[in-house]
Amino acid sequence: MGVQWYFSLIIWLIIGVFVIKSVPAVVEEGVTGSTIDACRIHGCNCSDAAKTWNIINCTFNSTQVVEFTPGSIPSRTLEISISGGSEVTLQPYSLNSPIGFQFLRVDGTRRFIIRKNALLDLSSASLAFQVLNCDRLVVETHAFKNMQTPISVDVSRCSYVSIQSSAFSRLQDGKFRNIPYLDLAEDAFLFENQGIIGRHGPVSSLSFHNVILPKIPTDTFHSSLAEISIKNSEIREIHTDAFKASQISAILFINTSIHKIQSRAFSDRTLLINFKFTKCKIHLMEMGSVMASMTNLTVEHSKLTEIQTGAINSTVAKAVITDNEIGIFHSHGFVLNNWNRINMDNNIIKRAGSFFLDVPYNPEIQHFEFTFIGNEIYRVESNALSFMPDLHYTVLNLKFDNNFFNQTCHCDIGKWVLELLGNQMQDASFVLNTSFCTINALLARCFELQEGLINMHNFTQLVCGAEDSIKCEPYSGETKILDTTTIIDTEDTMNSNSNLILGLVLGAVVVIAISGTIVILLIRGGLWLKRKGYCMRFRNLHYRNEHPTSDEEGTIVPIESRDKLDVPEELTPEILQRLREQLEDPATHDDAREMIERLYELFITGESYANNNKQDEEAHLYEELGNLQLPTATEHEKRLSETEPFGFLRMMEEKYNTTALAILGNKPALAEEYSEPTDAAVHLYSELQNKTDDVIDLDDGKDSLKSFPSSTQRSNNSRNIVFRPLPEKPRSIFECEAGPSKI
Numbered sequence: 001m002g003v004q005w006y007f008s009l010i011i012w013l014i015i016g017v018f019v020i021k022s023v024p025a026v027v028e029e030g031v032t033g034s035t036i037d038a039c040r041i042h043g044c045n046c047s048d049a050a051k052t053w054n055i056i057n058c059t060f061n062s063t064q065v066v067e068f069t070p071g072s073i074p075s076r077t078l079e080i081s082i083s084g085g086s087e088v089t090l091q092p093y094s095l096n097s098p099i100g101f102q103f104l105r106v107d108g109t110r111r112f113i114i115r116k117n118a119l120l121d122l123s124s125a126s127l128a129f130q131v132l133n134c135d136r137l138v139v140e141t142h143a144f145k146n147m148q149t150p151i152s153v154d155v156s157r158c159s160y161v162s163i164q165s166s167a168f169s170r171l172q173d174g175k176f177r178n179i180p181y182l183d184l185a186e187d188a189f190l191f192e193n194q195g196i197i198g199r200h201g202p203v204s205s206l207s208f209h210n211v212i213l214p215k216i217p218t219d220t221f222h223s224s225l226a227e228i229s230i231k232n233s234e235i236r237e238i239h240t241d242a243f244k245a246s247q248i249s250a251i252l253f254i255n256t257s258i259h260k261i262q263s264r265a266f267s268d269r270t271l272l273i274n275f276k277f278t279k280c281k282i283h284l285m286e287m288g289s290v291m292a293s294m295t296n297l298t299v300e301h302s303k304l305t306e307i308q309t310g311a312i313n314s315t316v317a318k319a320v321i322t323d324n325e326i327g328i329f330h331s332h333g334f335v336l337n338n339w340n341r342i343n344m345d346n347n348i349i350k351r352a353g354s355f356f357l358d359v360p361y362n363p364e365i366q367h368f369e370f371t372f373i374g375n376e377i378y379r380v381e382s383n384a385l386s387f388m389p390d391l392h393y394t395v396l397n398l399k400f401d402n403n404f405f406n407q408t409c410h411c412d413i414g415k416w417v418l419e420l421l422g423n424q425m426q427d428a429s430f431v432l433n434t435s436f437c438t439i440n441a442l443l444a445r446c447f448e449l450q451e452g453l454i455n456m457h458n459f460t461q462l463v464c465g466a467e468d469s470i471k472c473e474p475y476s477g478e479t480k481i482l483d484t485t486t487i488i489d490t491e492d493t494m495n496s497n498s499n500l501i502l503g504l505v506l507g508a509v510v511v512i513a514i515s516g517t518i519v520i521l522l523i524r525g526g527l528w529l530k531r532k533g534y535c536m537r538f539r540n541l542h543y544r545n546e547h548p549t550s551d552e553e554g555t556i557v558p559i560e561s562r563d564k565l566d567v568p569e570e571l572t573p574e575i576l577q578r579l580r581e582q583l584e585d586p587a588t589h590d591d592a593r594e595m596i597e598r599l600y601e602l603f604i605t606g607e608s609y610a611n612n613n614k615q616d617e618e619a620h621l622y623e624e625l626g627n628l629q630l631p632t633a634t635e636h637e638k639r640l641s642e643t644e645p646f647g648f649l650r651m652m653e654e655k656y657n658t659t660a661l662a663i664l665g666n667k668p669a670l671a672e673e674y675s676e677p678t679d680a681a682v683h684l685y686s687e688l689q690n691k692t693d694d695v696i697d698l699d700d701g702k703d704s705l706k707s708f709p710s711s712t713q714r715s716n717n718s719r720n721i722v723f724r725p726l727p728e729k730p731r732s733i734f735e736c737e738a739g740p741s742k743i
């Protein structure tokens, strides 16, 4: 019965939805049948311009729904200007071959829809189509059909705009501004009539300013274009073959963020004359995302989070890749073929794979210029600079200068550099003479180098010479200042995958829910046990039983003040922690104190702990007292009896830790409080003091090297003097200046 009832309900629902969906279609058909002269529509005013031409000027009120149907607009109409209205629709064939139609302007209409074939066979010299201030604009497939007239489209301040396939049959230019949702369909900018492609290439141009494009689907830019400029905008995804026109003279992305560029988004069938990213954020460039041939490629002042292998893999005559922050630059990330000039300057690269830049030599091409200047590369794989050696023999103007690698300087840095170069060269001095590595705080002080960077070549000269000691004197050679303001956060953004965040949030919610349930169950269970009287000890440790409630009568044995504290059989960190909390809470302070004293008697004085002599203990206790920061203990002379418990507690905790250490072999959680994180720094201070008096004793350094495991410890037999990175002081060098004393 019940099941049948549900079934019939569902069927009725489906039928209902179907009927509701089909009603508008029926209504439409009905409407298209009747024809109302546009000049008679309430709110419209037709006026003659030069007798024969009509100008239709309509002002609608906010509830008016208006449709223009075939025949309603006189064929000699020159302009239509509409303002206001709730919904205005141009039905199919409503403007059928008007002779001189030039201007269609819609302002402040909430919804404006141009149906398929609404404007047909136009042949005027030009058509301006403007839509301003709307909620929704829909230009359906082939809305402008079979046009001889080039159209200029200007859409601005509309909340939602949908441009369907091949909506404009011939476009002069399109401007889309301030649109929070611009929905482009496949083939949105496919033009039936390209117009004459002049000697200077295609003429149509499109600009998008301050728009959000959820996607640029396949074939969106299918016809040749003079220019596409996308500025201050956001694009979630650029799909495969989105840019497929045979020629696009310029594509400019300015201050635009792009989440993902799919493979072959810029198809290899396309020729791009100028292709430029300026101040953009690009999260992911997939493998082969740019395959189009380019005359000029510019990527500047942009953040690129991940560049996959072969992300750009094409012919590029001139590439300028400057002032960018790049997260992961996978190996063969940019493959630039047949190039004349490449400038790769002032980039910050967090991770560079082997051959991240692949610039194959082509004997048929003149390679004029290659520069690799002022780049900062943080993590770098061996072979990363393998593109360099070939260039030595093939490029007219080669510059490699002023680059920084986040690599601790060591005496065998030459070998390291050769590995970067793919071990293809004997001489790495063009890198060593011009590149920078990092030195540790100690040497930085020695050479008075605040930035902690030094020229590689100079470093080997100063530190790895034949002398027995390093002379500390202000370094006068080349140095470099890192652009620390932009130390990249790409790793974070990379991981800020929204799915991951969502997952984490959901996970957290689930965990909170589960733990909340458990806590409630525990509390309820505890209360139940308490009511049943099973859990005296548990309760006594948790609650201060000040007001025994009447419902507990009978089950609770009245507790004497001396017995009030039930002593646990063994000491656990939980109990100690709990005691600490109770001790700090004024309400439970007294009880806790008593308990601690009893525990102390039981576990500490009763056992072998007593072998620490009494004086030591007392000294320790006083020391502890000094450290305590009781909220009430403002006066120095706090009564011993008051603070004693803390001392006892600490001792017990310590004791627990030492026994636990013996058992577990590692540090239990309680020990954390006693570790001394600043110790290392203190240690370094003294080390600095000893060493930087005048001259660093190198023997010392050598010794310490041997005991210090480090990845940079490549250096060995070849040189008798070996340098190692000393433990780094955790703080910056500047604080070091403010430290103990100057050299």
Ligand SMILES: *[C@@H]1O[C@H](CO)[C@@H](O)[C@H](O)[C@H]1NC(C)=O
Binding pocket: 045, 046, 047
């Ligand atoms: C229609 O236009 C004419 C001429 O511009 C003007 O005189 C008339 O007042 C207008 N009527 C309306 C309703 O706007």
Ligand SMILES: *[C@@H]1O[C@H](CO)[C@@H](O)[C@H](O)[C@H]1NC(C)=O
Binding pocket: 057, 058, 059, 081
């Ligand atoms: C249309 O008419 C309104 C007033 O009725 C006038 O303010 C406006 O300028 C007219 N627009 C055009 C394009 O003639």
Ligand SMILES: *[C@@H]1O[C@H](CO)[C@@H](O)[C@H](O)[C@H]1NC(C)=O
Binding pocket: 042, 061, 062, 063, 064
């Ligand atoms: C809007 O215009 C229509 C006529 O097309 C009229 O029936 C309606 O009352 C008007 N509404 C207002 C709020 O003026």
Ligand SMILES: *[C@@H]1O[C@H](CO)[C@@H](O)[C@H](O)[C@H]1NC(C)=O
Binding pocket: 231, 232, 233, 234, 255
């Ligand atoms: C960059 O674009 C954003 C919107 O995406 C805008 O808020 C910002 O003002 C733009 N910056 C510049 C310098 O134009």
Ligand SMILES: *[C@@H]1O[C@H](CO)[C@@H](O)[C@H](O)[C@H]1NC(C)=O
Binding pocket: 273, 274, 295, 296, 318
């Ligand atoms: C390429 O860009 C440079 C400026 O970077 C410009 O001078 C040159 O004209 C561009 N080439 C073409 C073919 O547009």
Ligand SMILES: *[C@@H]1O[C@H](CO)[C@@H](O)[C@H](O)[C@H]1NC(C)=O
Binding pocket: 288, 309, 310, 313, 332, 335
């Ligand atoms: C670059 O493209 C060519 C063919 O178009 C392909 O053979 C090669 O593997 C690609 N290189 C990378 C690194 O993806």
Ligand SMILES: *[C@@H]1O[C@H](CO)[C@@H](O)[C@H](O)[C@H]1NC(C)=O
Binding pocket: 378, 379, 406, 407, 487
């Ligand atoms: C630079 O290298 C040091 C030591 O290898 C490392 O701790 C630091 O995080 C690196 N810096 C960056 C920005 O990757």
Ligand SMILES: *[C@@H]1O[C@H](CO)[C@@H](O)[C@H](O)[C@H]1NC(C)=O
Binding pocket: 429, 430, 433, 457
């Ligand atoms: C590097 O510097 C050394 C010493 O200044 C010099 O002999 C050598 O020629 C330089 N190498 C290059 C490639 O400039």
Ligand SMILES: *[C@@H]1O[C@H](CO)[C@@H](O)[C@H](O)[C@H]1NC(C)=O
Binding pocket: 433, 455, 457, 458, 461, 475, 476, 477, 478
């Ligand atoms: C550092 O190297 C440069 C050349 O690269 C040289 O002119 C300068 O004297 C060197 N400085 C020191 C302190 O060796």
